[in-house]
Amino acid sequence: MQWLLDMLGRKIHRAALTIELDDGARYVLGDGAQQAGIRARDASVLRRVALDPKMRFGEAYVAGLWEPADCALIDVLRVAALIQQDLEPGRVGREITKLQGNLRQWDYGQLSRRNVSHHYDRPPAFYASFLDADLHYSCAYFSEPDMSLEAAQQAKCAHIARKLDLEPGAEVLDIGCGFGSMALFLAEQYNARVTGITLSQAQLAVARERARERGLDQRVQFELLDYRTLDRDFDAIVSIGMFEHVGRPQFRTYFDQVRRCLKPHGTALIHSIGRFSPPGRTNPWIAKYIFPGGYIPALSETAEALEPHGLLSNDIEIWRLHYAKTLAAWRERFAAVRPQWVETYDEAFCRMWEFYLCGSQASFEAGDMMVFHLQLTHDLERLPLTRNYLYAPDEAASKASSA
Template sequence: GMALTLARDHGVHVTGVTLSENQLATARRRAAEEGLADRTDFRLLDYRLLQDRFDRIVSVGMLEHVGAPHLHDYFAKLDDLLAPEGVALVHSIGHVSPPAATSAWIDRYIFPGGYVPSLSEVAAAVERTGLWAADVEVLRGHYGPTLNHWRQRFEAALPRVRAMYDERFIRMWRFYLAVCEAAFEESFQAVFHMQLSHRQYAVPVTRDYLYQRDPARDHSRPRDGMLHAAQ
């Protein structure tokens, strides 16, 4: 979805890599349906094997699956792939407390091999590359409500879910959504938003550019404080 938005609304050519054959087929199908096949290049490829050079790199929800032993390899590859004036955006769930082991239950049933890094681990890995941590933001209060919405939608869709999965799965997924919501609301878990670059001025020195209002879109935007701040 993000790749198609970038290609459609911003006119860029997007290269996407995945290790999932199902995800690859879905991405290519959706790009073709929207007439964006010529602006997108989806590949079944390990990111470590990429040899291209990119003006922009966006990584959302991937760092949690890299694992602590490979954090340096991950950021070193970003360093290698990023053009001299380029910017990389890394978006990841993380701990704002010291490093901690992954929940044994989540490791077994939800994300085998996954690892939620602490900010200290991520910062140390970036420091060992040639990249600037040009901007680092901790998104507080975002993911808890997101998980709450997911849980509500899951419950509302139970008839469809039951057509695909058994009651054991439903209990497991319900518990997963509830316990993760509690972790974001009551524990030291948040989302990191990092911009990385080779040059310190590749990223604007203030965040003003993020909050420029588009008058053409104002009429369709609800006047909600949280939504307005996220534009």
């Protein structure tokens, strides 16, 4: 076993994973400075994981076949993220992986709904137990040190709203509106009229109820609608955390729809998880258990899909560790309510969710994940010449809300 791990570990120089078995056997994979350890039941667990590590490492954890040894799960998955990067295939291997990913990302009406329902139609109380009070299920923006999760999510909304550069009463489309948090923010703070669309029945019900509770149901409309079926135009379009669900074969369809729905003098802001590395495929464990049909895009393939549609990329902003901080906060909050969800679901479900949250955090801290913003217009002169307006006191919001 150690000989096999040594052969595999020839390329692993940034991290090391120590593996202990219940019978006292001990093995090491890699020779890097960042280290973590696991304790597995027996050698059969290692053999099973070795046959398909990207899938079976997570499955074995969920099944209780291994535990972190003298460290936390997040430490193990940071090491795993570094090991995975060291073992990434070369150019030919990436092209094969890309082709395999394309075959798994065809996304049509009924399949889209099933994929969305798999993740987002859990009881809203589940998400409310670990999200911020305003139910943002996307990356927060920690614009100041030591911000709370609640403050960072509001900072995200304000930053995105500035990028949209809205006039009072602007008509805004929110593609993938989630629980309605961004739409409600724009209606309250900018006096916008917002149409939010989603394929999640559970999120739709919550969003509509929140709009009624805040007295905003005349200015905010939420609809169960596929973005590809829209036939209206808007002053602004915002899409937060939805592009990751589009799938590479549909990128051009997505940007064509953004182009057609955006008025000539409008602005669109696309907020998406991305990868620093070249195009690849979705981690198979994530694709099976967490986000079926999902795909994290590289900027290179996103730009390639965007260019034919004539939309202008006015600004591209990269957020590096903001999602890691967001996930760390979600993970801490989930840990506090874990007993409740063990009782509602079971231990395996909670281990799956912990693995998802920890693995996602590790991918931003030690892997190749980031968040990017694409600010798009038809008009070269639509927006100010510099970024200064994004960081000045937000006078636009106060003017809009009082209009």
